[in-house]
Amino acid sequence: DAKTTQPPSMDCAEGRAANLPCNHSTISGNEYVYWYRQIHSQGPQYIIHGLKNNETNEMASLIITEDRKSSTLILPHATLRDTAVYYCIVFETNAGKSTFGDGTTLTVKP
Amino acid sequence: GAVVSQHPSRVICKSGTSVKIECRSLDFQATTMFWYRQFPKQSLMLMATSNEGSKATYEQGVEKDKFLINHASLTLSTLTVTSAHPEDSSFYICSARGGGVTEAFFGQGTRLTVV
Numbered sequence: 001d002a003k004t005t006q007p008p009s010m011d012c013a014e015g016r017a018a019n020l021p022c023n024h025s026t027i028s029g030n031e032y033v034y035w036y037r038q039i040h041s042q043g044p045q046y047i048i049h050g051l052k053n054n055e056t057n058e059m060a061s062l063i064i065t066e067d068r069k070s071s072t073l074i075l076p077h078a079t080l081r082d083t084a085v086y087y088c089i090v091f092e093t094n095a096g097k098s099t100f101g102d103g104t105t106l107t108v109k110p
Numbered sequence: 111g112a113v114v115s116q117h118p119s120r121v122i123c124k125s126g127t128s129v130k131i132e133c134r135s136l137d138f139q140a141t142t143m144f145w146y147r148q149f150p151k152q153s154l155m156l157m158a159t160s161n162e163g164s165k166a167t168y169e170q171g172v173e174k175d176k177f178l179i180n181h182a183s184l185t186l187s188t189l190t191v192t193s194a195h196p197e198d199s200s201f202y203i204c205s206a207r208g209g210g211v212t213e214a215f216f217g218q219g220t221r222l223t224v225v
Contacts, residue, residue: 034213043116043203043216044154087153097144098214100154 003027004088006104012082014110018075022088025069031091033064034098035073037084044087047073078108112138114206116217123194123224131189131202131220138209139184145177148201148219160187184208194224 005023012018024033032051036044048055048062050071055062061074075082087103113136123129133143142161146154158174160166160181168174178190187206191198201221205214 032212036216041201041219041221043114043219044205046213046215049213097156097159099156100146102153 003031003090003099004101006086006088006101008102009105009107011107011109012075012078014080014108015077018073018078018082018106018108020073020075020086020088020104020106021070022073023070024088024090027068027090033062033068033071034089034091035060035062036087036089037082038087038103039084047086078106080108080110082106083108112136112206112209112211112215114140114204114215114217116204116220118220119218120221121223123222125195125224126193128190128192129194129222131191131204131222133187133189133204133206133217135185135206135208135215138206138211140187140206141184141208142206143181143187144205144207144214145179145187145189146203146205148203154203157189191222194222196224198222199224 032049034049035047038044048060050062064071085103085105087100089098091098115134117132145157148154157172158166158168160179162181162184166179181187201219203219205216207214
């Protein structure tokens with residue numbers, strides 16, 4: 001069973017910030033939040049992950065609420081190539097498996 | 111990021127035959143590999159988890175005698191679909207973790223079509 005819930009779809013204008021929310025209300029203390037995206041017919045691509053602090057890399061920013069029950073992935077300047085299904089998953093780094101939910105289909109429009 | 115290579119990217123086979131899919135970590139040692147299956151317009155479904163040198167752990171409902179997983183080295187895992195049937199047609203994806211890296215990296219996937 002997926003431990004996260006995400007809206008099924010979102011639209012974003014090209015050049016604007018895309019903010020993708022994720023609820024993970026049952027997250028445990030040693031579980032990280034990971035974000036991946038999948039472009040049609042390709043394997044998922046790692047974006048970013050975090051435990052409790054906000055994180056930023058060259059692709060995106062990750063904002064995790066203080067109670068860790070939800071997070072938001074931010075693509076600061078969305079491009080058409082960012083159109084994909086975005087998955088938020090939680091798992092322990094030293095444990096095993098990651099279970100994917102249904103993800104959010106982000107469509108970036110010109 | 112780390113590179114995980116999956117081969118072949120596409121395969122068509124006849125019903126009743128077996129197909130082997132390879133998953134290689136090219137620049138790190140993968141202590142754990144995961145195999146997923148994805149049907150059209152659906153999310154990834156975890157099939158099994160394998161640790162190097164150990165037997166794979168299968169998810170509920172996944173037939174271990176049908177989907178044979180071998181993780182004999184730190185850079186290679188294979189998934190063999192035995193006696194394939196048309197309902198096994200799907201997109202199979204592997205991912206790998208290890209080498210002190212916490213995130214899992216995914217292969218490009220294998221599109222299996224059983225005719």
